[in-house]
Amino acid sequence: MGRSKRMLDELDADIREHIERETQDNIERGMTPEEAHYAAVRKFGNVTRVKEETRDVWRVVWLDELWQDIRYGLRMLRKSSAFAAVAVLTLALGIGANTAIFSLIDAVMLRSLPVEKPSELVVLRWSARKAPRINGYMSSGDCPSNLRYAAANPSGCSFSEPIFREVRNTNQFSGVAAFANAGPLALTGNGPASMISGQLVSGDFFHTLGLKAAAGRELEMSDDSPTAAPVAVLNYGYWQSSFGGAQNAVGRTIELNGAAFTIVGVVEQRFTGITPGSDYDVWLPLAAGPRISNPRMWDNREEKVTYWWLTILGRLKTEAPMLQAQAAISGMFRNEVLHRSIPLFEAGAGMPGPPEPRGGGVPASRQVVMGGPPPAGARAVPPPPGGPQGSTVVQGAAPPAAGGQGAARIQAPFPPVAQGQAPLDAAPDAPKEPRTLSKPDDEPTVTLVNAQTGLTGARGRFANPLYVLMFAVGIILLTACSNVAGLMLARAAARQKEMALRLALGAGRMRIVRQLLTESLLLAASGGILGIVFALWGSHAIISFVANNQPRPLTFATGLDLRVLGFTVAISLFTGILFGLAPAFRSVRVDVTPRLKEGFSASTKISRGVGGRFSIGNALVVTQMALAIVVLVGAGLLVRTLQNLRSIDVGFDSHNLVIFGINPSLAGYQDAQIDSFYRDLQGRLTETPGVKSASYSMVPLLSGALMATMFNWPGTPQDRESESDVLAVGPNFFSTMQIPFNAGRGFTASDYEIAASAASRSAPPAVPTPVIVDQAFVAKFLGKENPLGKRFGQSAASQDGPASPGYEIIGVVRDTKYSDLRRETSPMMYVPQTMQGASFEVRTASDPQALVPAIRRTVAQINPNLPLRDLTTESQQIDRLLFQERLVARLSGLFGLLALALACIGLYGLLAYEVTRRTREIGIRSALGAQRGDVLRLVVNQGLWLALAGAAAGIGVALGVTRYLKAMLYDVSAYDPFTIVVVSALLVLVALVACLIPARRATNVDPMAALRYE
């Protein structure tokens, strides 16, 4: 306080001045100068006291004392630097681990959306008792969907475009916007062809979000019309990396999937995508959707009420309450889905009349695309050839070949469940009239969810592991706290004489408590500062691990922000008080006289009277051991899960396999040209030196992508559909993947011709599509019956389309894992791949990485404008699939070892301290004839008992909490005895080592020296 300093500095002068004036007055009254001065001074009073009192006016007492405490605390810590170092390091590890994990949670879960006033932004979410009768549903994975075949209470965030327009018309929001994933875009016109990711957004998207352009302009409503000139807006980062941030990028024309777009602007830097974790390189108006998509797959969805594909955002009006808007939107939605009288299914795919069995009325092109493939990507997911009844369910990530970056970015929530799911609209009691989207008792409603919580995106996938890790680091912090508390207790015991002396000299007890708490907080603060360093390093390591395992860099901004710093400060204070309070209060509960006496005379009581303190010390060590066991058991289970997943028999040889996606239709190839392109590439790749064989399939195995199809199995009711996974594969797929045949043969050229003619739909297919099935398929549908030659999935001609001859089984292969490792192998049929985007599998003779350049060259020879997508090896892809398990197993393992180390340091500290205290007793024992072994046992026994007690308590706690891990485990029980036994043994073993060091020192106690001591 500058004011106080100035005032006090001048105080002396002021007083002198005052006394001079008084003297002067006195002289004027006739006193002699000497008398006058004397009288003035007397009248003024005690100058020293006045100064003191004046100074006191300004003094903030507690601040002064705090400063004193801090200086004293620092001196104490300097004096016992070993203690301080151990304590600070322990705390830094605990605080650092917590801060690191919290900074991830902060980045992934808590950071607010990068838009203006995010709290006003809501996302629309529909829910109903039963699934609506629609024939297309797409979710880009921005918010969780729960749309399952015949499942009760489905919900989701995708709406049809007509609904979007109605939402806008209700005028309930100050702004409304809709968006959908534009899918993988092949970009040409800016250097070599590349794949980028784009989002289709309504014209008012940026305006609604309140975003500005960093260059050029934003998209506007006028851009979002089929007749408007096609325009694009770039991501700031993408503009920097691919256009060098050049101003003249605005106005340039690029080609996306062969369609020309003019770049009109760049979005401001902070905005990389509305959903955290999923960024886009480019934004296009919704109306541009048909330009970048296969028309057949696009299916004129902008006009359809039965094609739900848009996520809708609204900005709440500041004056209108949210519930009012919600009621209005919900009423509109209910009205739309219940009372629309327009035909539900297009082009004669009407609902069956009463006499007709339901099977014929299933729309041909039902699609449910969840968690991934965007409109353009969806082109690769038509119904399987030859199966007009087939409808396709794509679950999980979009296939790299097909859905590409959509997939890369947003994989389905784990574990992708696909079995037993099917498209909507399979309810047997199809209504005849009117053709409604829903029935009143479905109770369709819309809720408005705050966009921050509603747009989970990739966050959902990280939530569970992050919370598990947060729990683990929380335990570590507790361990660290109790560890330091133990150290402090031991020190407090050593300082009892000092405390007693201070109390005897008149120090207030609270003053001493405050002094000790200040020391604790100093330790905690130092730990916190060092912890932030650890945390920065740790979260950076974790993020780069995560990023390396994503097909696309995951762009969660991490780093210290105020929230993280606040968190660190809070837990540092918390830990400081937590471990400091008990020792502090113990210290002042001292009976002064005996302590002082004890200090000055030889202490006669050795360990008596301190029993209470040691029981606290013991309790702390037992607690640490127990906590360590809890973390270790959890870590053990997660490590075992990873091991189990790694040792799964995937059914094919995943080594030496390069995979990449390539889709010639993005470069204008059509129908038969696509097939001949693939054959050509396959031939050239096979001839490349180092390649043993090559093939392709619609999606690679174990990429997270999954397709399923529905068909009627002969002998079952027409309205009962059966489901099987399906994968379209190219020639030599099975030999390349090394999937052995159990019976029958592979696909031949004529099989591909049948498939091609069925797919082209130029003529009704005459012969059934040949399929190869797996053992699970045989087991489920055929039992002991001979599968070869078996036909299924036939259907009669109907409004849906011409009659279909269905499928014929020509071979049986071994079971393989399809989309991911956790999913059970299920019935699977392979069909000949034709006319769709595909992924190549290249079997190499040796290191697959070495062949990557050769593969790129080979593709470029055919067409340099065709970008490769997701070029990787199968092993890397499996690693990516397992990245969450790997991340959690590694980190929890690391944290488990950390907890173990802390607990053992605690044990060591306790025993070492006790040996020091009991030196005299040990000396006497030795003098009386105790052998080295006896002394050793004395110390080791205590340590072992503590470790065992801790282990037992820890196992008890672990059994109580590991069930929360169940969802993350694979093939290992949450109560796995093996894990529990192994980690307990590990703990006891390490504890034994920690005991041995002080125990050995105890055996070296010289009886004479010990007795002479004191």
Place this chain on the structure above:
Amino acid sequence: MSTKEERERIELLQGTLDLLILRTLLPGPAHGHAIAKAIEFNSDEVLQVEQGSLYPALHRLIKRRWIAVEEGTSENNRRAKFYRLTRAGRKQLKVETSKWDKLAGAIARILRPAE
């Protein structure tokens, strides 16, 4: 000084010095010695202020921002520190004065209930 005089002088009540200082500064700024003199003079020298105790009080009032300090020259052209009533001090003086009136009144009623 005679003993009679001494008896008639009254020690200040706790806290009243602050009030007196504020009141003294109401007409205009003054320096420390002048304040002490004024209090003595205005109370017909009944109130005995130990002049030194003025200083902690002045500092207390400065800290509360009821008075402010400014440099100036005194009547005999010497540099001096003048204390001035602030707006907050003026307000405080009103509050304190009315408090004092109430207190004095209450005590008077107790001491002379008959009147």
